[in-house]
Amino acid sequence: AFTRLGLHEKFLRAGFMKKFGGEIVGACSETGTKFYFKDGYRSQTDHAYQVTRGDFDKVLLDHAAECGAEIREETSVDQVDFLEENVELRIKSNGSSHSIRARYIIDASGRTSVLGRQFRIKKTYDHLQKLSIFAHYDGVWRAEGIDGTLTVLIRAIDRWFWLIPLTAERTSVGVVLDSEIFRRSKLNAGEFLDQALAEQPFIAKRMTNARRVSQVYVEADFSYRSARLHGDRWLLAGDAAGFIDPIFSSGVFLAVYSGELAADALNEVLDHPHKVKRLFPQYERAVNRAMDVYLRFVNAWYTKEFIEVFLAPRSVLGLAPAVNAVLGGNVGNSFPIRWRMWVFYFLVWLQRHHPISPRLTLVPKKDEAPLSAQTAGIIS
Template sequence: MPSDAFPSPSTPASAPAGGGCDVLIIGGGPAGSTAAALLAAGGRHVVMLEKARHPRFHIGESLLPQNLRIFEKLGVAEAVRAIGVFKPGASFVSDEHGNKISFSFADGLNKTYTHSYQVHRAELDELLFRNAAAKGAEAHEDMLVTEVALGGARGSRVVARDAAGREHAWQARFVIDASGRDTVLAKQQGGKQRDAHTNTAAIYGHFRGVAPCEECPEGNITIHLLDDGWCWTIPLPEGITSVGVVGTPEFFKRRSGSFEEFLRESLEASPSVRARMREAELASAVTTTGNYSYRAQRMRGEGWLMVGDAFAFLDPVFSSGVMLAMASAELGAEAVDAWLDDPARAAPLLEAFERKVHRAIGSMSWLIYRINRPVLRDMFMQPSNRFRMRDGLVSLLAGDVHANTSRQLPVLAFKAVYGMLSLAHRLGYRLRGGKLQRVVPGLPAMAAE
């Protein structure tokens, strides 16, 4: 991102900080910066505290079409386009099925946004952070929140420590927790729970020289379905490809060497991935992230709420993280703005905020919880558009989680067919070539009568 795309925050690191504000936002990632920009643009006194200094590395580099609407609202659509790789859709590759399938966002039910971008998150996050400052938010970096004393309608006290070790305190009328995986309020309240449906971890790095996916549209994210999880390859600017493997704890217990060796061994185990990594060279450190999926018990209370990963984080197989974070921040900012004027009038907006966030997470979770199951993999690799099921699936992959009823029907049809195929699977049948075949262990598949 050009250094002059947005001005740096006006408050230098050496200046004193603290005092009163309308809204204090913990975290300066996509969720925090979205909420800060929207509220500050509306005339609210917003303080945003980011523990690190931009640019800083972050995973989650593949965006969804529904991000574009929010970028436009924030006034950064062109700036994001300038730093991104055009992403027309997503491709899935399965060694078990021996084929690959690509989904174009243009085939979805929502025709308003039909593409997205792959970006270096360090550049995107800094762009959004600087934009919030340009909109009037008081944006602080190197400011680690150490204490939050929630006070409801009386306001809350937030204490943070800067890079020099000095403490600063704010009295905020409302607190938004956008602290991401730090989950500041959830940890404080003891309400953070690991998702019982998916317990995965990831190992990843940046590479040069990764071969493109043959017969896959240029710019697509590619998901390779593995025996013990899945692998992502995301094309980024300047010839970099983000490559990572997500698996279960049992999968990671097999590691005997270094993380780099384990990542390479994991990639080598898949024929389709191995073919693409022959000439690849590591261009970054290898990073691991554990306890991938979680959710807090509560997402809001009197004078506070959580947005983005501060409330919940899902397995990233469908690249929903940034979109869900920014969408929840947008909804949350609208409700908080109303609350500052009249808490009673804001009650319906806060209820709608919570309902819509839960619904969005639920829509993506349904697919995520089943991605390693044979039936869903069969349906992905042999998609049918009967009842417009494929089009509905594409809309979900595009992040259209707030679709109206007409766009929900194809998704409901997809789920109904999944249920029927799951029953058939328990009876020994699999979907092969668009038809059910009886599968006898140890013997070739036989056509079902």
């Protein structure tokens, strides 16, 4: 989509760091398994981007304006009414209300999900009601070269952590866990994050010289999906369609993927309205299929067996490149990727009953005594 939109040059001009892959680490280990997008099955690119969302969204917004889109900032859509021939949006800006009409609407309002709420079609995944606590730091240790661009995920027994390089100096560091664990700790978010990071030797070592440069954020990380993604005059895209725990940084990918498909479908329907009956359901199927791919991955991620199999990659049957491709944003529409993913999930299932990879505790080893938050440099 970015190539089609002619955005790569603007991303480079904005100084976004290229991201060449990721690394997954068990909390009981000192090293993890790295994967590089270039090694993905029939990979067409060797990189994605690490971005700060505000800067990234600004590049996209300015680009849309340059391409002729009419943009209204600081304007909220409060209600959508469906009329015979068009759609009426009730909007509010600077305290005054107006309405505007359009032939169709793509709801890309994120987790607010204006239409999802209006139609009451948001269905939550009860087992994925998580909480994220995170902050930005300067001075987190990074590997040299392209390994310094990797997103690092650390899987502990009841939580997982991310280390995401944002710029040459800045790193986003966060933890995701069941909200109940945080509530029971009776700590505030800052105390909880400091303690959780200090308890992980792999992270604490990297943060010896780190300094927190943002507030500590707490975000609900509640996965859901809308039961329908289209109607006669509407489509849902991005988080408005569904939000899957973004462990594998699938959120922006799915938003861009669905945005591109929605734009293509609507472009065709504007010229040939009778095609709506075929193209909108087709859109819904494609987006649901992509979300299913990541939902399955996320469900597996929260099992210990997934990590055990993932951290002992096998160079057989091209499994590793297929898993890598899905992590890199290939939604597995092709049969060669699909069957390899089936085999991968079969191995994860097998691991539960007849271990084929070493068992992991996902608990830091005893001799790696946890550092205090102060020694680890986490408290600024």
